Amino acid sequence: MNKSEPRGYHGIDIGGSKIELVAYAETDDVLIEVHRERIATPGTDFAAFLQAMEGLIGRADAALGLRAPVGIGLPGVIDSVSGRHLSSNVPAFNGRLVVSALQQALQRPLAFGNDCQCFALSEAQGGAAAGLASMFGAIIGTGAGGGYCVDGRLLRGLNGVAGEWGHWPLPASLLQAYDLPLHACPCGRRGCLERYVSGPGMSLLHRHFGGDGEPPLAIVARAQTGSEAAARTLEIHADLLGHALASLVMAFDPHAIVLGGGLSQLSHLYEQLPGAVRRHLFAGVRVPPILPPTFGDSGGARGAALLAKQQVPRLHLPAAHQDAASTGAD
Numbered sequence: 001m002n003k004s005e006p007r008g009y010h011g012i013d014i015g016g017s018k019i020e021l022v023a024y025a026e027t028d029d030v031l032i033e034v035h036r037e038r039i040a041t042p043g044t045d046f047a048a049f050l051q052a053m054e055g056l057i058g059r060a061d062a063a064l065g066l067r068a069p070v071g072i073g074l075p076g077v078i079d080s081v082s083g084r085h086l087s088s089n090v091p092a093f094n095g096r097l098v099v100s101a102l103q104q105a106l107q108r109p110l111a112f113g114n115d116c117q118c119f120a121l122s123e124a125q126g127g128a129a130a131g132l133a134s135m136f137g138a139i140i141g142t143g144a145g146g147g148y149c150v151d152g153r154l155l156r157g158l159n160g161v162a163g164e165w166g167h168w169p170l171p172a173s174l175l176q177a178y179d180l181p182l183h184a185c186p187c188g189r190r191g192c193l194e195r196y197v198s199g200p201g202m203s204l205l206h207r208h209f210g211g212d213g214e215p216p217l218a219i220v221a222r223a224q225t226g227s228e229a230a231a232r233t234l235e236i237h238a239d240l241l242g243h244a245l246a247s248l249v250m251a252f253d254p255h256a257i258v259l260g261g262g263l264s265q266l267s268h269l270y271e272q273l274p275g276a277v278r279r280h281l282f283a284g285v286r287v288p289p290i291l292p293p294t295f296g297d298s299g300g301a302r303g304a305a306l307l308a309k310q311q312v313p314r315l316h317l318p319a320a321h322q323d324a325a326s327t328g329a330d
């Protein structure tokens with residue numbers, strides 16, 4: 001592509017209840033927002049979903065003045081062999097070839113990632129970890145997932161699951177130390193970290209330690225007013241999360257860990273986690289800075305646009321190579 005040609009990207013974040021699009025013009029390698037639109041997700045009607053996407057992107061093209069490549073943050077898990085959606089908070093996606101349907105409907109270069117990968121990329125480029133050689137973006141919200149970036153680029157891996165730490169198992173030593181039950185996970189396995197450290201996971205811990213399983217913010221409020229069950233819940237939760245982040249350090253050794261999702265708003269985590277991570281690392285290993293997000297949830301569409309930008313040299317490959325480019329098999 002000619003350098004003087006006007007360039008731009010659309011980023012789309014698809015959630016269970018809303019779809020957000022942000023259109024960016026690119027100037028001197030910097031993305032400048034020119035258009036933003038949010039619509040309700042047609043969650044149960046796949047044809048209506050495709051139609052809504054076409055309308056959304058058509059309006060964004062008009063605002064940008066060009067037919068731009070699109071990065072799309074998709075919810076749920078995609079079978080890397082069949083390409084079908086396995087589980088998603090958009091019921092219309094389940095069992096469908098969502099990626100190929102979108103490629104067929106939209107007829108332009110598309111890049112796909114999940115919400116955690118888009119979050120990580122957004123925080124790596126111009127966000128909390130801007131300029132660092134590597135970073136891990138860890139989302140802790142209704143679930144737990146993440147993405148790993150090196151030099152501002154997202155590492156995708158063979159299956160696109162690099163950084164899916166939420167489905168690493170909690171070690172038996174910690175299950176035994178705190179006498180925790182082995183919770184089943186929607187992924188089909190048991191004892192996944194997500195079931196203990198996510199928002200719902202913290203509520204389950206609270207119930208286990210004698211509380212009534214309130215949401216995280218209420219547990220924090222109760223701990224501040226002297227509830228022993230709430231204080232115990234926060235202490236154990238920080239230790240389990242510390243173990244998880246220590247494992248991330250051993251796997252990826254990132255220069256910073258940026259937290260995202262609902263639990264990234266809990267200020268006590270930034271005080272307690274460095275010590276908790278250190279307890280699970282051997283001597284001589286430095287704990288990376290654990291940082292709050294710059295963009296947070298609003299970084300999803302931005303990260304998706306950055307993913308399109310990252311993939312663009314590949315998106316313009318001949319058709320025979322398009323599959324590898326669009327699924328981002330880096």
Ligand SMILES: [Zn+2]
Binds near residue numbers: 167186187189194
């Ligand atoms: Zn799992």
